[in-house]
Amino acid sequence: MSEADASVVIEGLRKRFEAPDGKPFDAIDDISLTVRAGELTAFVGPDGAGKTTLMRMMAGLLRPDDGSLQVLGIDVRADPQAVQNRISYMPQRFGLYEDLSVQENLDLYADLHGVPQEVRRERFGRMLEMTDMARFTDRPAGKLSGGMKQKLGLACTLVRSPDLLLLDEPSVGVDPLSRRDLWKILDQLIADEQLSVIVSTAYMDEAERCAQIFVLNRGKVLADDAPDTLREKADGLTYVADALPDAPARTLQARLIDAPDRIVDAVPKGGDVHFIRRPECEEAALGDLLSGTRFEPREAKLEDAFMLLLREHEGEAASGNDMATADLPPSGEKEAGRSGNDQEAPAIVVRDLVRKFGDFTAVASTSFDVRRGEIFGLLGPNGAGKTTTFRMLCGLLPATSGHLEVAGLDLRTARAKARGRIGYVSQKFALYGNLSVRENLEFFAGAYGLRGAHARERVKAVIAQFTLDQAAQSGILPVGYKQRLAMAAGLLHEPDILFLDEPTSGIDPLARRAFWRTITSLAQAGVTVIVTTHFMEEAEYCDRIAIQDAGEMLALGTPAEVRAQAGETASDMNEAFIAIVEQGRARHTDKKAAA
Template sequence: MTETLVRIDGVTKRFLENGTPAVEALTAQIKSGQVTGLVGPDGAGKTTLLRLIAGLLLIDDGTLRVCGFDPKTHAAPLHRVVAYMPQRFGLYEDMSVIENLELYADLRSVIGTERDEAFARLLSFTGLESFTGRLAGALSGGMKQKLGLACALIKRPRLLLLDEPSVGVDPLSRRELWRLVYELVDQDIGVVWSTAYLDEAERCASVLLLSEGKALYQGPPQALTRSLEGRTFQVRNISGERRAVLARALERPAVIDGVIQGRSVRLVVGKGGVAPAPGDIGAGPEAVIAAVPPRFEDAFMDLLGGGPRGRSPFADAYASREHPIDSVVEAQDLTRRFGTFTAADGIHFRVKRGEIFGLIGPNGAGKSTIFKMLCGLLRPTSGTARVVGLDLAKAPSEARARLGYMAQKFSLYGDLSVRQNLEFFAGVYGLGGRRRRDALKRMVETFALGPHLDVDASTLPLGFKQRLALACAVMHDPDVLFLDEPTSGVDPRTRREFWSHINAMVANGVTVMVTTHFLDEAEYCDRTALVYRGRIIATGAPDDLKERARGAGRSDPTLEDAFIALVEADDRESLA
């Protein structure tokens, strides 16, 4: 029988006395023995709410009871029954797995036989028994999250708070993380899972959807999803450019949201709205618009008022470009070894002008290594990397001037302001005079950075950090854009805005290379390569990879289904 672990009644939290509340007049409940999803756009108040529940922040108004305790007056007993895994990796990267566990055991006063039993149980539970001596910083993203979970569970809690635990984690590791959490739920532990990935919200028994610190919805995700029935459609058999079809559809007043799904386009219409005819959005004579079941993400976007509207400024700012060569990015037998370890093995592909080419694969598969070789940031052990016909080994400076690179982790200067970062990268790219002024103005306007120009980059919300990183990568009008996990942890609305800019650039001939763990995002790619253990094990359009996973109970597989099926098939072949 479930019990109410958290009672939130009219809770408000401000960080400035007269500022906008981070959490405002919030009323909600969290129960034991189930996963409660905490979802919302960047800056909605999710992390603030988790910290209030964990007793790390104190409320300004209202009433909060956690496992029967008032965090203001009974912090110590509350901390004994609540475990919190923060959004950022809160472990010590220069310490080993077992040293991190020992530290957390010391902090929680877990000693003697209880300590030995906890270590054995948690190492077995997370599958980290073989990695106790490895430094935490050397773990893959999925293994880091497992270690973080183990440290949070060093003492068995009644309530576990997880702040975006799957950010940067590949689908295989994410599935394993969910398996571990469901085992905890079976032990009647209450779990709060904050997430920007709304396919995860569909796995929760209940969701609390926040926006600007206020609750827009609390209840089963399926109930909210059903409210969109009859309003979700897919444009199929498109002839011509599907990105242009999406852009035209989003100009229709009835269409409140849209995304690319492989060769098709998914649309959501507003209440009382009618889906546009294929001819009205230039989808071609063979195109059809079919009703499809709604997803939780559709309902989420509907509650927020729909996705970004209007044309991206890049649609007009970018000059259409032509290249005398067909293959703008080329990898020929690229191999990179680190000592005896081969991170990339005989990588070979070509990317055409105006194409989006995606690299997908598990953590540690070699995607970032391939990217760095193609950007000239890492010298290959053997093989050749070319960008716009330039060999990166022979003409690295000239090649780098033709490309833009957005790194996996926020790689700008956190102690410089937004303005100073933009000025610095303008100088790096050799922009001067009027071209420099025009580029800076365009970036500030395009990414709505004006109110944040004097703010240190390290203090920006994640969505604005990503905007700034993209602005710095494209201000010099590169021919090729490399995006390494560009929207990791970013909410769906910000992700759509981001891709509207990318699509506009591609329409004008920019070539894009992208890595991503969020496979709905990989649907934007023209082609994808699945990298596993340093090798490319499958290449093709997203729909082609999905087709390879059809069967064995999968009548309509997702790209994530295809990802897992292809990796597991390669494992079976390796063992044969």
């Protein structure tokens, strides 16, 4: 390939940082690659793979320590400004000015990039049309939903027409409908402007849209090819198995990932379990793991190849069970909360729950129960009211009206006492970055009222349970490690109910498997888990899920029941979610038209 056909050419690139212990490490470790021009290219890899470091070097924001880096034919080390004049870069935390309106943010970024006045009208109009935000130009950015903020960030990034667009995980924390809208915008830009786009992503369905995929881990490039070619690496190793009788699919999934000598990966999907056999393991050796349940080969997916590559590079069978907290029950044994405990009082009771902010109704007359030991998923688009519902369940926000009972306690009269029975892990992990892992845990132990020998015992127990380095400084830990620490802090006081608010946002598939293995163990031990998530694959781990939009309940039931409600066109949970939300919005539009 000639340099004229390439947007990025890298030879022997290296970037070195200093670790917390003072030892240097290579975040980018002697890599060479070429990114073709005029295409959509993906960087995928787990936390700490080097994706963001690589993008920041390509954007001229970090100086390489060794090697050659050319972007659009320009030596980035010699002239970073020349590169920045021709590219647009959207980092994970794009800097919108929340007190400014949508239009004022666009104007500000146009000023910063020196976009001529005569160009702005056409460019703004195009960006507002593509993002469907022309109706919201006067709205402050801080009042937008998460998905709308991402679309505005993309519009601000594109106030000028770049030769190369760099997007660092643009859909983190965004619901499936907003993700779909973002990718429609990107597809249109590539088609209309022949734009070269490089995107880092934790979503394999997004990577599958790309012409070229680079798989990274620990600063190395593990593979580079088209999606279909990469997928072939897992051919002949992928299967689907029926769930165990009278048990959720996650029970078999946990059993499989706890056998890393034979299994690369396993996930619940559509009520079944999809898994990958290790190449050196014979198919006949799977029988005892599957306990006689039916299994058969299935077509390999890109995520199968991705997980296979990562496991091989890690040099160990698996890390998915590092966070396991309890032994699995024997085959067929029912989990807590699924049968014998179903007659007990529910862990959570919600009746006619309403929350208003002035004239705006964020949650409208919502009712449901959550059984003890159940994993309950609360899903919805950005701005749907699920976070408001979640905060009321945690006792962090009072209800306007209705009845809300948690752990047998009425939150109107015993909110403080109820909080002592629950654990909470927020999306942004409320950790103190300047404190060590142990210091964080000791602080949270005190906040939960643990004292003396009991506090020391619980801190020691969760450090071992989550395989934590007690001396590590929290602020510089990888995101997946911070998630483990936040989980440990939330479980210090051994709560009856654990609330998890988008805990896997921005987390790679390896860390998500480890997280859900822990949740399975907690549920088996009788802990009730309430989780919000934008990863629809994670709804498959739940016993039941609720889907909200515009403050109203659109669906409530098991994953199978929700898929059935969505209709025959919904082949998976992602499609079911989109179908149910769009059906609900269509009904709402029809009602308004009739009125």
